[in-house]
Amino acid sequence: MRQIIEERTGSHSRHPASSEPHIAHMRFTAHATVLHEGDPARRIMEVVEGAVMxxxxxPDGRRQVVELLGPGDVFGLAACDVYACSAETLTAAIITTHERGALDRDPTLAARxxxxxxxxxxxxxxxALVLGRMSALERVAFFLLRLTPESVVGSTLHLSMTRQEIADFLxxxxxxxxxxxxxLKRRGLVALLRADEVKIHDHGSMRRLAGAA
Amino acid sequence: MRQIIEERTGSHSRHPASSEPHIAHMRFTAHATVLHEGDPARRIMEVVEGAVMxxxxxPDGRRQVVELLGPGDVFGLAACDVYACSAETLTAAIITTHERGALDRDPTLAARxxxxxxxxxxxxxxxALVLGRMSALERVAFFLLRLTPESVVGSTLHLSMTRQEIADFLxxxxxxxxxxxxxLKRRGLVALLRADEVKIHDHGSMRRLAGAA
DNA sequence: CGGAATCTTGACGACGGTCAACGCTGGTGG
DNA sequence: CCACCAGCGTTGACCGTCGTCAAGATTCCG
Structure with missing residues (x-):
């Protein structure tokens, strides 16, 4: 068990003249559990900085990583009144929360x-297309491209996930x-500098493998 | 090719004093294509009646049914400026559309x-959990329960999908x-009256198979 | 330097895909 | 009215991909 929760509720700072008095910014270390599947769903969360899965x-312990989130992404959703997913940080992260009621009162927030x-x-x-219809090799290619913003085309990509976490995602x-x-390495499409550092060599072939998504 | 489009743009009716002048209700037959993946994404759609997938x-033709929609569900979404999915009716259906701009102007609509x-x-x-982690038998059990509203527990369930469509969904x-x-029939969990009519006998075992979801 | 965690690689087996034949059902036309 | 045909569903035999189990390799850390 490595998800040691260290949840310094950092800047619970309510600016004197804040227009959103119930906002709470929270700072998490990497590998912290932010919330648990099944807990009562009180607030909606938003990633400010960092990565969350x-x-x-x-019931038997099989796990699926259903979504990977970055800055701006929203979580803490519920079909009924409890959280539908657990959320863990992949890196150090800052997270803000919104009262559920605020959605009705604040049209700007709702629109965002x-x-x-x-x-x-x-x-x-x-x-769903990846999980339902792609081969293992295609899935991994897709995963690597998904993590590659246009800025990082030539440079090296850092995975902040273990092989187990990637597997549970794919x-x-x-x-x-x-x-x-x-x-992928054998075919010359990527280079593995370390287990968690990848360089994509043949971007075209990768895109073809991933279904030109 | 059985998706013959018969798109009687039924009540394009603009009620004289309507508050939403750009609403269009459309009536579709079963197996009609409502929109195409890749087409320019102009409007957001909402199912009023019927079922849509x-x-x-x-690129090589493999297909995934990513979502099954019923009344109230929304589609016609786009990550960039083109539709991310195609939409076909499974039954006769009524569909309404909203201008994308209306979301900012109409907070009630946005909230809904x-x-x-x-x-x-x-x-x-x-x-995602189903596609990533469940066996074939579990997937089908999950699928059948998902289609079973509480009202239809004892009675017979009509599938308006072919085996191919179910397969592409699962x-x-x-x-x-x-x-x-x-x-499932052999184990006595369901009865197959016809290929597209199922009766669930052992609801408990089905729920256990489906992961008590 | 040592030990724990993660990653890699290999051997083997099972689940589900592929290919193929057959059965059922509903619609059309003789 | 019945026969035929087309589309869909079922079942079987075989095979490939990926899961399982297990043994090393590597990295990271104290």
Whole structure:
């Protein structure tokens, strides 16, 4: 168990003249649990800085990482009145929260979250295609491209996830993920500087593998 | 090719004193294509009545049904400026559309769509767990329960999808779906009256198979 | 330097995909 | 009215991808 929670509720700072009195900025270390699947869903969360993953568990312990979140992304959702996913930080992160009631009172906030929900829903649609129809190699290629912003095309990409976490995201086992990395390396599409540092050499072939997504 | 489009743009009716002049209600037959992945994303759609499925395609033709929609559900989303998914009706359906700009102008509409997006995002999270971590039998059990509203517990459930469509939804092949149905029947969990009419006998075992979701 | 955690690689097996034949059902036309 | 045909579903045999189990390799840290 390495998710030691160290939840310095950093700047709980209510600016004297803040227009949003119930906002709480929280600072988390890497590998901290932010919230638990099944807990009562009080607030909606938003990533300000860092990376967060959402996970779901089956009764027998099988795990799926359902979403990877970055700055601006929203989580803490609920179909009924409890959180549908657990959330863990992948890196150090800053998270802000919104009262659920604020959505009705603050149209600006609602409009922003709406736009973000749309983007996340589209990302989930892509992810369904990956999980339902792609081979192991294709999934890993897709994963690497997804983590590559246009700025980092030539340079080296840092994965802040273990093979197990990547596997749980892609619906594979850690061994299969490892084999896929090796195969991509063998084919000259990527270079593995370290286990968690990848350089993409053949961007075109990678895109083709990932289904030109 | 059976998606014959018969798109009687039924009540394009602008009520004399309507507050939403750009609303268009459209009536579709079953198996009609409502919109195409890749087309310019002009409007946001909402299911009023009937069932709609959203699909994504890989360049080589592999297909994934990413979402099943019923009344109230929203589609026609776009990460950039084109639709991310195609949409086809499963049954006869009535669909209404909203101008994208209306979301900023109409806070009531925005609040309603926000709530619906949240529900659909949660459904996608469950679906990711299904696609990533469940066996074929579990997937089919999950699928059948998902289609069973509490009202239809004792009675018979009508599937308005072919085996191929179910397979594309669950990330399987049509043969595997067929085998899973037969296996559920063999175990006495369901009865197959016809290929598209199912009665669930052992609801408890089904829930256990589906991961008590 | 040593030990724990993570990653890689190999051997093997199972689940589900592929290919193929057959059955059922509903619609059309003779 | 019945026969035929087309589309969909079922079942079987076989095979490939990926999961499982296990043994090393590597990295990181004290």
């Amino acid at each position: 959402l996970t779901k568990l089956l 979250l709406l736009r973000r929900f749309e983007a996340q829903l589209c990302a989930m649609h892509s992810h 619906g594979l086992t850690l061994e299969t993920v490892s084999r896929a990395f090796s195969e | 959203l699909t994504k395609l890989l 769509l926000l709530r619906r997006f949240e529900a659909q995002l949660c459904a996608m999270h469950s679906h 990330g399987l092949t049509l043969e595997t779906v067929s085998r899973a149905f037969s296996e």
